[in-house]
Amino acid sequence: MNDEIRLGLQRLARKPRHKKSHRLTPEERAAFAHEVVPLYTAGASIRDLSEATDRSYGFVHRLLSTTEGVVLRGRGGGVRRNRQ
Template sequence: MRCPSFSWKESMMMRKPPAPRLAPGPERDRVAAELKAKYEAGATIRALAKETDRSYAGVHRLLADAGAHFRARGGVMRRGALTASPDSGKGTQTVREH
């Protein structure tokens, strides 16, 4: 969202510069290992991308190169989530019991 008191050019100049591109080598391996540790501790790829000023794809690539095991998309299902009942007709849903 743009601040109304600044021109577009001024607001672009106030942004942080993007993270430097990492060439293959020990520095890239170190950054990838740090991201992997944070991801496996529960951080999301989007949060890591924002924290490191990298793109989602860039963080995903670093995690893949580091051998991270990716979580399924969508997060944790809540208890009592609605699911389609296998014996019911189309369009009806029942509450799943745990």
Template sequence: MQHFGGTVTVPERGSRLGAGAHRDRLAAKLRKKYEGGMSIRALADKYGRSYGFIHRLLGESGVEFRGRGGANRRSADSS
């Protein structure tokens, strides 16, 4: 198990994290980091969990997801 600041730990990949206070605390910590600017992919890499796991917990915590980065697909005439 990886420590996630304070008393919250991230279970190893492949282990389950059931509903309850621990899951809620972890989701709150991830939300704080995401809202502070970390990407979902960066959180997944840092804590050794899948993109889907992090995305799911963030969604459960009520986070407002940022738009995708990358190239803008609008044409030059639509400005």
């Protein structure tokens, strides 16, 4: 993770947030997406974003997948080979 992403995640983590169970209004959701999308496109993982914002993985994933212009990355990780 590069320094730009790390600083962005730290900035997100310091912002005051509503409780996890608080439903976001459309305006709050758009503002949240405006903060999160640039970090995701720069390389931050969904898990990193969910931890920094105190929101669930599913919420962040759904937000990114429904935001216009955002293409979700593949899962990553190594490909397993069968042992012979």
